[in-house]
Amino acid sequence: MMSELFSLKNKRALITGGTHGLGMAMAKGLGSAGATLIINGHTEEKMNAALAEYKAAGFDAHGFLFDVTDEASVAASIDNIEQQVGPIDILINNAGIIMRTPMLEMEASDFRKVIDIDLVGPFIVSKHVGKYMINRKAGKIINICSMMSELGRNTVSAYAAAKGGLKMLTKNMATEWAKYNIQVNGIGPGYFATTQTAPIRTEGHPFNEFIINRTPAGRWGDPEDLAGTTIFLSSPASNFVNGQIIYVDGGLLATIGKPANEA
Ligand code: GCO
Numbered sequence: 001m002m003s004e005l006f007s008l009k010n011k012r013a014l015i016t017g018g019t020h021g022l023g024m025a026m027a028k029g030l031g032s033a034g035a036t037l038i039i040n041g042h043t044e045e046k047m048n049a050a051l052a053e054y055k056a057a058g059f060d061a062h063g064f065l066f067d068v069t070d071e072a073s074v075a076a077s078i079d080n081i082e083q084q085v086g087p088i089d090i091l092i093n094n095a096g097i098i099m100r101t102p103m104l105e106m107e108a109s110d111f112r113k114v115i116d117i118d119l120v121g122p123f124i125v126s127k128h129v130g131k132y133m134i135n136r137k138a139g140k141i142i143n144i145c146s147m148m149s150e151l152g153r154n155t156v157s158a159y160a161a162a163k164g165g166l167k168m169l170t171k172n173m174a175t176e177w178a179k180y181n182i183q184v185n186g187i188g189p190g191y192f193a194t195t196q197t198a199p200i201r202t203e204g205h206p207f208n209e210f211i212i213n214r215t216p217a218g219r220w221g222d223p224e225d226l227a228g229t230t231i232f233l234s235s236p237a238s239n240f241v242n243g244q245i246i247y248v249d250g251g252l253l254a255t256i257g258k259p260a261n262e263a
Pocket of ligand 1: 098100145147148153156159188189191192
């Protein structure tokens, strides 16, 4: 049945960094397909506000505060979730930060911090969720990659290195765990209208004009544009899809771009 192919009824989805932005948009998409939402965040205030928003929207949402880079905290939290809420069927490794600093001005400690959160974090969380999925011989893991998994850009060296690494970690996890009926894939969002891009998206900001011109769809992504791909990679519809990165980018990666004055 087509409807069952994309149904997440009776499934539980853990979304790291699910208190705002793209994480919240993807979580709401999974909730709309029937999933119970398990939201990770790292500040109580943001978590409480997010849970209120999810519940107001009619979603069954549970919140767990833990730092994705703290392996002891991750291990304990995943055990708690499995016991208190139930088996984690879907993991969305979304939590991440960006620092926009020219390389020569970037401290190695800051470079390491971005790598730690954006790449080592997904490794740690996947390890502790994955061991349960392996025991159950079923699971869906989606790593949130980026245009920077494929392209470089001035000032985002650490973020690009992390997101490029996350693309390859996705392929390696898919290789190791496909035999346990765990499908590991990635989503690469293009340029979306979120708080993370707000500083480079304001009206009249040169980057705002650049992205609108560089993206064939001629617009920034709306976080809701990610729901369909997230549901697809979390549902039975993708049971033979492994190690793929689906770019939801309005065509950005498909083109070399066009002159600013060309329609
Ligand atoms: C930037 C942006 C990008 C986007 C996204 C693109 O500074 O270039 O923040 O990193 O957020 O990652 O896929």
